[in-house]
Amino acid sequence: MKCGKLKRFDNRKGECVTLIPITSPRFIDAESLASQPAWNEIFGNDNPLALEIGCGTGHFVAQMAQLHPDWNFIAVDYYNKGCLKTSKRADKAGLDNVRVIRAEARSFMERCIPRCSLRMVVINCPDPWPKKRHRKRRLVNAEFVGYLSEFMLPGGDFHFATDFDDYGEDVARFMPDMPGFANVLAPDPYRHALAGYPLSKYMLKFMDAGKQIYFVHYRKAS
Numbered sequence: 001m002k003c004g005k006l007k008r009f010d011n012r013k014g015e016c017v018t019l020i021p022i023t024s025p026r027f028i029d030a031e032s033l034a035s036q037p038a039w040n041e042i043f044g045n046d047n048p049l050a051l052e053i054g055c056g057t058g059h060f061v062a063q064m065a066q067l068h069p070d071w072n073f074i075a076v077d078y079y080n081k082g083c084l085k086t087s088k089r090a091d092k093a094g095l096d097n098v099r100v101i102r103a104e105a106r107s108f109m110e111r112c113i114p115r116c117s118l119r120m121v122v123i124n125c126p127d128p129w130p131k132k133r134h135r136k137r138r139l140v141n142a143e144f145v146g147y148l149s150e151f152m153l154p155g156g157d158f159h160f161a162t163d164f165d166d167y168g169e170d171v172a173r174f175m176p177d178m179p180g181f182a183n184v185l186a187p188d189p190y191r192h193a194l195a196g197y198p199l200s201k202y203m204l205k206f207m208d209a210g211k212q213i214y215f216v217h218y219r220k221a222s
């Protein structure tokens with residue numbers, strides 16, 4: 001379906017939705033990006049790339065980008081208001097190493113991220129799809145991590161975090177069988193606290209509700 005200029009077809013809702021315009025210099029609409037863009041020109045340097053999938057409102061990426069000023073962060077979400085908030089947060093903190101992309105993560109990666117280029121991939125609190133019959137809709141599974149691995153540099157970090165017990169245990173169960181990855185937290189399959197890893201908005205929300213976060217951290221072999 002063709003939508004108007006400031007509208008976008010929402011696959012989940014099955015209708016055109018109005019987009020809030022985002023004027024931040026750190027925001028890039030995926031549709032305006034050439035395929036395989038020159039990220040070094042976009043960021044103005046050759047620093048390594050880090051990708052956050054589903055950045056939400058940007059609490060995590062804003063903190064991580066301050067911890068790693070020598071990495072370039074691409075924060076992707078298809079949630080328009082989240083992209084707006086993430087962009088504003090990065091603008092306010094003056095984070096020149098952050099770009100915010102409104103896009104579906106898999107199609108964006110396929111079109112715009114070179115293979116073997118990511119120093120880090122982060123997925124925090126992805127939608128848990130708690131009903132058993134919906135679990136196949138979860139973003140993170142062995143097949144997806146295998147796909148992500150193609151985009152990661154040797155020595156690159158994969159971080160996954162969730163508040164949802166079954167999701168955390170599932171990812172911690174299949175990760176040891178993923179070829180070419182080592183568990184940074186070994187012998188623990190996951191931890192409930194991770195020093196130096198910023199907390200996202202959803203993590204804080206779930207922790208306030210008394211839930212534990214499952215942190216999984218693997219590294220691709222060098």
Ligand SMILES: C[S@@+](CC[C@H](N)C(=O)[O-])C[C@H]1O[C@@H](n2cnc3c(N)ncnc32)[C@H](O)[C@@H]1O
Binds near residue numbers: 057079106125127139
């Ligand atoms: C539960 S929220 C978590 C947000 C944030 N990571 C946090 O921890 O606060 C999940 C986010 O992932 C985004 N998301 C889910 N699947 C996605 C996909 N395939 N591509 C891009 N964004 C996605 C949603 O729009 C939503 O903003």
